[in-house]
Amino acid sequence: MNIFVCVKQVPDTETKVQPNGDGTFIETSSIKWIMNPYDEFAVEQALLVKAANAGSTVTVLRVGGVKDTEALRTAMAMGADDAILVDAEDNLDSYTIAKSLKGAIDKSGKSADLILCGKQAIDDDCLQVPQVLATMMELPSVSVIVGFEQAGDTVTVKREIEGGALEIYEVKTPVVLATNKGINTPRYASLPGIMKAKRKPMQQLSLADVGVSLEDRRVVYSDFSLPPEKPAGKKFDAMDDAAAAGVVAEVVGLLRTEAKVL
Amino acid sequence: MDFSLSTEQKEIFEVARKFAIKEMLPKAAEFDESAIFPREIIDKAWELGFTNTCIPSEYGGNGFSLLDAVTIGEALSYGCMGMYTSIMCNDLALSPIVIGGSAEQKEKFLRPFTEKPLLASFCLTEPSHGSDAAGIQSRIKEDGDDYILNGEKMWITNAGHADLLIVYCTIDPSLKHKGITAIVVPADLDGITVGKKENKMGQNCSDTCGIRFENVRVPKENVLGAVGEGWAIAMKTLDHSRPLVSTIALGGSVRAMDCSIDYANERKQFGIPISKHQSIQFMIADMAQKIEASRLLIQKAAWLSDNNLDSTLIASAAKAFTADSCMQITTDAVQIYGGYGYSREYPVEKLMRDAKLIQIYEGTSQIQRLVISRKVLGK
Ligand SMILES: Cc1cc2nc3c(=O)[nH]c(=O)nc-3n(C[C@H](O)[C@H](O)[C@H](O)COP(=O)(O)OP(=O)(O)OC[C@H]3O[C@@H](n4cnc5c(N)ncnc54)[C@H](O)[C@@H]3O)c2cc1C
Secondary structure (H helix, E strand, O other): OEEEEEOOEEEOOOOOOOEOOOOOOEOOOOOOEEEOHHHHHHHHHHHHHHHHOOOOEEEEEEEEOOOOOHHHHHHHHHOOOEEEEEEOOOOOOHHHHHHHHHHHHHHHOOOOOEEEEEOOOOOOOOOOHHHHHHHHHOOOEEEEEEEEEEEOOEEEEEEEOHHHOEEEEEEEOOEEEEEOOOOOOOOOOOHHHHHHHOOOOEEEEEOOOOOOOHHHOOOOOOOOOOOOOOOOOOOOOOOOHHHHHHHHHHHHHHHHHOOOOO | OOOOOOHHHHHHHHHHHHHHHHHHHHHHHHHHHOOOOOHHHHHHHHHHOOOOOOOOHHHOOOOOOHHHHHHHHHHHHHHOHHHHHHHHHHHHHHHHHHHHOOHHHHHHHHHHHHHOOOOEEEEOOEOOEOOOHHHOOOEEEEEOOEEEEEEEEEEEEOHHHOOEEEEEEEOOHHHHHHHEEEEEEEOOOOOEEEOOOOOOOOOOOOOEEEEEEEEEEEEHHHEOOOOOOHHHHHHHHHHHHHHHHHHHHHHHHHHHHHHHHHHHHHOEEOOEEHHHOHHHHHHHHHHHHHHHHHHHHHHHHHHHHHOOOOOHHHHHHHHHHHHHHHHHHHHHHHHHHHHHHHOOOOOHHHHHHHHHHHOOOOOOHHHHHHHHHHHHOOO
16 A cells, blocks of 8 residues: 655653744744654554555655754654655745645656544644545545544544544545544654664655645745733732622622623 | 664664563562562563663674663663663673683673573672772682682672573682682582572562582583683673663663652642742753763763773763762652552552662772772872
């Protein structure tokens, strides 16, 4: 099987995000990048499917800046065979990213049997790329999957819905699947894996190579800013009964006039 | 001059750090409290290639440099100093084979460690000979194609679980260091008795026992180098292992500083976080300085060794400095936590207990100063 995994590189969860100079994105110069955690489940699932289907290959795809390539290298250190990197700004919208991914798959010369993505990226939380990609490729898609079984060209996937209930889908490959936490336990990249990844091929393409231009963007980010700082909390001293009566009236008043929650 | 790690070394550090935080840290307190040997952690670490870093690639190893190894060491020790002592013990024990063994011996003794998660122990110290290691009394006597080994070892890390023992003994105690011989002893030979696990102050999950050898018959071909070359092999081993042991101090120090920063930002006294009190800030500033200097000394010692330059002085300096710094840093971490620091409910008192060992094993802090002063005084 030809398995493709779309991975995004996101700032480490401990990063203190700051808008960049012109507000079109976040400041990336000192960010430590990691693979989007939901994509780790997709990579792991791809490797499990590969192990169960002799002769399969796993190709990881990423659209983004070429300076840091942690996510692709990690995926190859975990066991993916090769990688394609589409050189682009890190602040493209979901539509352009999906179009670039489709272009990269077309360009790879392989017909995709299975395309895996994480269900969402933890930085912009758009939750769109897998579905947009599936639509562009005219393939079925199931998102937020927590279970995966395969019998030939049929896969049975479990999907978590509101309240913890499960939906079960039977779909024919090729299909686009978006993984959720719980589907598997991603392996660590082993040290020999890291050494081997050095020699695995990483193809670099431009947006033009995959048939995309910045004119394709449906959403253009224009103004990143930090949320307003929360004002400090107010403390009311009501240690004795006499004070308490007055304080209650004051608090109720403020809840009406200042917080406007009553 | 370039102070940055390679891309692979950075990746190695990240994956080792992730392993330390997810697999080791959460179990550190329990394994310490109940003195549980971290077998499952060692096996997983072996699986991922974190152990046996000294085995060359010709014999199935990963072909790591010492600089690679210390990068792993710092990251793993952050998770638990005791667990890492037991993880890195193989490097200490197998280095004599890498340094002094023939090609056949390396193939025979090292390769199995790359095929299965086996454990080895480095057996130098004896009940009456610690710092004065050249005076060891364990003895071999020739008997046909074998040597007969008799003697007693003490404080041997991982002894209760070891598959292979690298034993230092003498052909004649009156020869002092010129009689010392390193010999490879499979742990299942007749006549070997491992004592009970020592009840220690810290690093409790790591296994430490005495071993008695009574008329143990070891083939002559198991001698590393030649009879009488053991002392030179031991000294070269220490040049290699001291930077690695120093990473235990470094990883523990970084952990102690991280805990201190978190706690100092959270804990309020006199209406402000204690991190706003200058005396707390200065304690943390001292930690940061010592950590930075520790890392540089370790990396320099490793770099010298990787480039076949004399690393003895810097390796000893690294060992003494990192161990003494870690003791100070972990003690200050307990101080910053106040009464809570003294409680087993909080992580820092364990760090302080674990740190103490690093000033003792692999040559005490005094012995490191002896080595350094001999070097600088030109004696
Ligand atoms: C938990 C643990 C694990 C260990 N693991 C191993 C192991 O795997 N393999 C192994 O072979 N050994 C191991 N050791 C032994 C360790 O290396 C020795 O304990 C150490 O070398 C000190 O020897 P000693 O305990 O006999 O102390 P001593 O040598 O008796 O020293 C006592 C004190 O005197 C000081 N001193 C001694 N001589 C001098 C001098 N000339 N100048 C100044 N001060 C001096 C020392 O610094 C120390 O403070 C381990 C020890 C411990 C506690």
